[in-house]
Amino acid sequence: MAGASMNDIKSRIKSVQGTMQITKAMELVATSKLRQAKLRAERTLPYMRQLLSLMNSITSASELRDSVWCQSSDAGKTLFIVIAGDRGLAGGYNSNITKLLRSIAPEGSSVFLPVGKKARDFIARHGYECPLGAIDYVADAGVGDCMTLATGICEAYTRGDITRVVLLYTDFVSMMVQTPKVSELLPLGKNADEKDAPSPIFEGDPSLMMDKILPLYLGGALHSAIASAYASECASRRTAMNSANKNAEEMIGELTLKFNRARQAVITQEITEIVSGAEAL
Helix, strand or coil, X not given: CHHHHXXXXXHHHHHHHHHHHHHHHHHHHHHHHHHHHHHHHHHHHHHHHHHHHHHHHHHCCHXXXXXXXXXXXXXCEEEEEEECCCCCCCCCHHHHHHHHHHHHCCCCCEEEEEECHHHHHHXXXXXXCCCCCCECCCCCCCHHHHHHHHHHHHHHHHHCCEEEEEEEEEEECCCCCEEEEEEEEECCCCCCCCCCCCCCCCCCCHHHHHHHHHHHHHHHHHHHHHHHHHHHHHHHHHHHXXXXXXXXXXXXXXXXXHHHXXXXXXXXXXXXXXXXXXXXX
């Protein structure tokens, strides 16, 4: 019985060690990808700050208060752009986004634009409407993809197919902190600080200028969010794999202790049997 128990423990130790090799490799890969993803996310921030400052300044102008881009409406559908991961094994990264989506998306008056394999699978599984297509993989999404989607969103907004655009993604705060975030992209003007924004002077038709700027604004916001979300995914996976490695080490230590105790019990039993046999002689 003791021999069988020792073999079982040995088998479990080998199994945990094999799993630990995989999680260590995944942690190294995630760490390598995180460096590049973090740099990519940081490079988009100056552009987005300038773009947001420009949009706040423009939307504070009286000439654009009646623009279609600044008009709020309770009628129509809301487009939710949902950015999740390409793969699992990233802790609660993907589930946090889907939980947030469920909590804020009203049924019957929402359409969706998934970015990433996990977001696409979640929306397809629930049968949600995706009139503007999707981006299948976050890691491969480039500026061109974002601008193409932004153009489609602007066309749908001007037609009245959608009256509100909301972006859901995970904001990369630091290596250890990633926060699910909701950002309302359209209509404009809700986040503008009219007191601090300078009054702009337009040359030409402000509406035509806005029509040209909006796709760039939406494309830039989408690209920045994708970069931040991908860095968050890599950081979450690195943290999850690091925790898995620590748990595996603890499990191996406990199993090794059990194995040593079982072996000691076998040795003690054999010594006892030998001594008892010698005394019987």
